Structures are given as C-alpha cells and as structure tokens.
Amino acid sequence: MKKLLATLALGLSLGLGVFGTASVATAQTAPAAVTAPAAEAKADAAPAPAAPAAPAAAAPAAAEAAPVLVPNKADTGWMMLSTILVILMVIPGLALFYGGLVRSKNMLSVLMQVVVTFSMITVLWFVYGYSLAFTEGNAFIGGFDRLFMKGIWDNVAGTFANAATFSKGVVIPEISFAAFQATFAGITCALIVGAFAERIKFSAVLAFMVLWFTFSYLPVAHMVWFWMGPDAYTAKEVADEMTSKAGLLWQWGALDFAGGTVVHINAAVAGLVGAFMVGKRVGYGRESMAPHSLTLTMVGASLLWVGWFGFNAGSALEANGFAALAFINTLIATAGAVLAWCVGEALMRGKASMLGAASGAVAGLVAITPAAGNVGLGGALIIGLIGGFACLWGVNGLKKMLGADDSLDVFGVHGVGGIVGALLTGVFNSPSLGGPSAMGDWVTLTMVTPDAYSIASQVWIQAKAVLLTIVWSGVVSVVAFKIVDLTIGLRVTEEEEREGLDISSHGESAYHG
Numbered sequence: 440m441k442k443l444l445a446t447l448a449l450g451l452s453l454g455l456g457v458f459g460t461a462s463v464a465t466a467q468t469a470p471a472a473v474t475a476p477a478a479e480a481k482a483d484a485a486p487a488p489a490a491p492a493a494p495a496a497a498a499p500a501a502a503e504a505a506p507v508l509v510p511n512k513a514d515t516g517w518m519m520l521s522t523i524l525v526i527l528m529v530i531p532g533l534a535l536f537y538g539g540l541v542r543s544k545n546m547l548s549v550l551m552q553v554v555v556t557f558s559m560i561t562v563l564w565f566v567y568g569y570s571l572a573f574t575e576g577n578a579f580i581g582g583f584d585r586l587f588m589k590g591i592w593d594n595v596a597g598t599f600a601n602a603a604t605f606s607k608g609v610v611i612p613e614i615s616f617a618a619f620q621a622t623f624a625g626i627t628c629a630l631i632v633g634a635f636a637e638r639i640k641f642s643a644v645l646a647f648m649v650l651w652f653t654f655s656y657l658p659v660a661h662m663v664w665f666w667m668g669p670d671a672y673t674a675k676e677v678a679d680e681m682t683s684k685a686g687l688l689w690q691w692g693a694l695d696f697a698g699g700t701v702v703h704i705n706a707a708v709a710g711l712v713g714a715f716m717v718g719k720r721v722g723y724g725r726e727s728m729a730p731h732s733l734t735l736t737m738v739g740a741s742l743l744w745v746g747w748f749g750f751n752a753g754s755a756l757e758a759n760g761f762a763a764l765a766f767i768n769t770l771i772a773t774a775g776a777v778l779a780w781c782v783g784e785a786l787m788r789g790k791a792s793m794l795g796a797a798s799g800a801v802a803g804l805v806a807i808t809p810a811a812g813n814v815g816l817g818g819a820l821i822i823g824l825i826g827g828f829a830c831l832w833g834v835n836g837l838k839k840m841l842g843a844d845d846s847l848d849v850f851g852v853h854g855v856g857g858i859v860g861a862l863l864t865g866v867f868n869s870p871s872l873g874g875p876s877a878m879g880d881w882v883t884l885t886m887v888t889p890d891a892y893s894i895a896s897q898v899w900i901q902a903k904a905v906l907l908t909i910v911w912s913g914v915v916s917v918v919a920f921k922i923v924d925l926t927i928g929l930r931v932t933e934e935e936e937r938e939g940l941d942i943s944s945h946g947e948s949a950y951h952g
Contacts, residue, residue: 508601508610517758518615524749525622529557529629532746536739537633540847543731544939545637546949552632552644557625559645560652564621572660578687580658581665603668604756611756619753627702628652633847634710635717638936641944643929650919651709655912660701662686663693672881693904694868696765697754699809699861700908707854708909711843712916717929719844721936733793740797744773747804751811765811772823776803779827798852802830805856810864814874818867822860829859861905865897
C-alpha cells in the first residue's frame with residue numbers, strides 16, 4: 440500500500456509539474472472548451488458543423504462595450520442532464536457490462552476497478568486535469584489558469600465564469616462544462632480496465648491511471664477540443680492568430696464530435712498495450728473463460744445505450760438542432776450496428792448471440808461518437824452498419840492476428856470502432872452526402888459549400904488525427920506500465936489469480952451459496 444501511495448503522489452506531482460512551461464490564459468477568460476464539431480476558419484481544412492461558441496479574447500475597449508452574456512437555462516439544464524447520463528454509462532452501465540463478461544470469481548474486482556478509477560479521475564480532473572485540458576497553453580497542453588478550479592466564481596461581482604458553446608454570444612456556466620467533461624475523462628480511463636481484467640493488481644490499475652490520465656488523456660483532449668471560441672473570431676485579421684492558439688488537431692481541422700480519438704482510440708490503445716505488458720491470463724486458450732452473466736452484460740449494454748445520448752447529444756453544448764442531430768444519429772447508428780453484428784455472426788457461426796447483439800450496440804455507439812453531430816441520418820446508418828461488421832472482425836480475426844489477451848475486447852470494439860467512425864466522419868460530413876458540412880469561416884459563420892468540400896482532404900486530416908492519437912497513447916502507455924511494473928508490479932500471483940481477484944484483492948465475493 441505504501442508503494443501505491445508513493446506512486447500516486449509521484450504521478451500527481453508529475454502531472455502538476457511536467458507541463459509547467461505551457462503559457463497560462465488570463466483568469467478573466469473562460470476557457471473556450473469544445474467537445475463537438477471541430478472547425479477552424481480555413482475552408483480547405485473543412486472542420487465540423489455546429490453553431491459556434493462564446494468567451495472571446497477581445498480588446499479592452501471592445502470588452503467594455505460588450506454585452507454581459509447570460510447562460511440560457513435550457514442549455515444549462517441540458518448540460519446537467521447530459522452529465523448525469525454519462526455517469527449512468529459508467530456506474531452502473533460499463534461496470535455491469537464488464538462485470539457480466541468476466542468469471543464470477545472476478546466480478547467485484549471489475550466493479551471496483553471501474554468505480555474507483557472513475558472516482559479518482561474525477562478528483563484529479565478538478566485538481567489539475569480540467570485546467571491542463573481546457574485553458575490556453577500551447578498546441579499540446581493547456582496551462583494552470585484553472586488549477587483547483589480557481590477563478591470559477593467571482594466573489595466581488597457575485598457571478599460564475601462562463602464557457603463557450605458553438606454559437607456566438609451563447610454561453611453556459613463553466614462549472615457545468617467542467618462537470619460534463621469530468622465524466623468523459625472518467626469513463627475513458629474506466630474503459631481501459633477491460634483489456635487486462637482478471638489478473639492485474641488493484642494498486643497497479645490506479646497507479647497506471649494517474650500516469651496515463653496526466654500524460655495521454657489530457658494532452659489529447661487539449662489537442663482535439665481546445666479553441667478560443669467563436670466570439671474570439673471578431674475579424675479576419677485575428678482569425679489566424681486565434682486558430683494558432685487552439686489545440687494541434689483542432690488547428691488541423693480534425694472532426695471529433697464526442698470523442699472518437701480522445702476517448703475510444705486513446706483508451707483502446709492503452710488497453711492493448713496493457714494486455715501485452717500484463718500478459719495473458721493463467722489458462723488462457725486452454726481453460727473456459729466464458730462470461731458468467733450475459734444477463735448483466737445485456738443490462739449494462741442497455742444502460743450504456745441510454746447514457747450515450749447524453750454523451751453524444753450533450754457534446755453539442757446547447758439544446759439545439761445539432762444536439763437533436765447527434766441524438767437521432769446515436770439511435771439509428773446503434774440499431775444498425777446491432778443488426779450488422781447479428782447478421783455477420785449468423786453468417787459466420789450459423790447463429791446470432793445475445794453477447795453479439797450487446798457487443799454490436801456498443802460497437803455502433805463507439806463508431807458514431809466522432810460523427811454524431813457531423814453527419815446526416817443516412818451517413819449515421821452506414822457508419823453503424825460498417826462499424827458493426829468491422830468490430831465483429833476486430834474481436835475475432837484481428838484479435839487472433841495480434842495474439843493479445845484483450846480480456847473484454849477493448850481494442851476490438853473501441854479501437855476498431857473509433858478508427859472506423861473517425862475516418863468515415865470525414866466522408867459523411869460532406870454536404871453532398873447529406874452531411875451538415877463544416878464551418879469554413881468563424882468570422883462570417885460561413886459553412887463550406889458542397890463544391891468546396893473535399894472528402895479526400897478531410898479523410899486525410901482524420902487519418903492523421905487517428906495516427907497521432909495511436910502513437911501518443913501507445914508511447915505513454917508503454918512508459919506508464921513500465922514505471923508501475925518496476926515500482927508496484929503489474930500482476931497478482933498465479934495462486935491469487937486462480938483463487939479470483941474478488942477474494943484475493945478485496946476479501947469479498949459477489950455471490951454466496
């Protein structure tokens with residue numbers, strides 16, 4: 440336990456110090472954080488649709504004349520509801536989905552890893568994570584303007600700080616945005632545990648999560664989602680300067696509505712690295728390791744589907760048409776993926792399974808995540824269908840090719856689904872294919888026209904974003920796992936593994952009698 444505490448302290452101190460060279464935004468400027476349609480002011484970059492955002496860094500004179508922006512109560516309420524829905528995805532959704540897939544002797548260990556990881560990351564998020572992800576710094580990481588959430592409340596004026604949405608002159612309370620994004624960070628880390636379930640030390644899980652959250656999740660989130668907000672684009676003369684202050688992938692024009700790169704690919708790569716470095720389960724390939732409760736897995740998958748409406752539609756940051764588009768796309772793509780997986784399974788094995796249907800639902804949810812508010816309904820259905828078939832291959836053919844014991848198919852579903860969704864977003868965002876197109880100019884709010892939209896160019900941007908995320912997460916994961924292995928050790932003993940982690944790691948059993 441002493442080693443665990445020491446490692447957690449080390450990770451926290453590194454997280455607070457390693458990015459100290461990043462420049463810091465002024466405390467008066469709310470971080471124009473972003474989670475939805477990525478866009479920039481260059482038509483050739485063709486980022487995403489969506490109505491713009493709020494806090495702008497205006498000149499002092501202009502700032503004095505600027506009207507006071509008041510958050511819309513409907514937008515604020517929608518953000519709080521969406522946050523609750525994402526929490527539902529994790530606790531109990533993901534926990535039950537994963538718990539049902541492991542053997543009964545490891546049920547509680549998986550529940551513990553999910554709930555404690557989520558809780559720990561939530562705390563770290565409000566200590567330093569939010570600041571490093573969503574304040575101005577450099578192209579790779581933010582600053583310390585919001586360390587310990589300072590500046591959220593102005594005691595003199597008696598007002599809360601506001602954060603950008605995607606519409607000029609429209610804001611939401613920054614604390615609502617910070618809470619929403621905290622759940623994204625928490626579920627991303629919780630997803631990883633499925634890759635090395637049933638044989639890793641509990642202390643090792645927590646130590647790894649601190650390091651990976653600090654050095655992989657936060658930089659990728661900043662690179663993809665941080666920008667200065669649409670109100671910063673006051674004139675063409677300042678457009679390039681404002682864009683240069685955004686995260687690297689935002690500058691590229693990468694589209695990621697709700698986390699295809701930040702959440703799914705990022706977590707999947709970490710999980711795959713963990714599966715290799717922790718090693719295979721004792722008896723893997725020789726002993727039965729069938730799920731102990733597909734009923735619980737089905738319940739978990741259903742809760743994930745319901746919660747995902749908050750995950751995707753909430754990423755519009757407003758209760759508007761793009762939230763509605765993300766909402767319906769989340770419904771249709773997931774349904775299509777369920778059917779695709781069942782058809783593929785029936786063709787392969789002669790029967791469609793309940794596990795396949797539940798896995799297909801998650802595959803569809805993952806695939807539509809980056810595209811949710813960036814494509815039309817037809818594009819969403821195609822993405823769901825392709826995602827279902829692709830992830831079925833991911834958990835069968837690809838898994839065998841890789842040779843890793845990815846216990847709960849984290850890479851096969853979240854990695855493959857995230858990559859498919861990210862790339863196809865560049866295709867179906869095209870207005871010629873029913874997509875809403877991208878914002879070509881944030882100053883004039885001009886969308887990219889059908890004849891100006893280049894599918895090939897946007898797909899190339901998407902591919903570069905995918906590759907950067909894979910490399911970044913992969914390198915950080917290898918280093919983080921190695922540090923934990925050298926300080927704490929990654930695996931439980933063979934005796935403890937055979938006994939089951941419920942008893943050996945937590946001293947309790949999920950079932951009695």
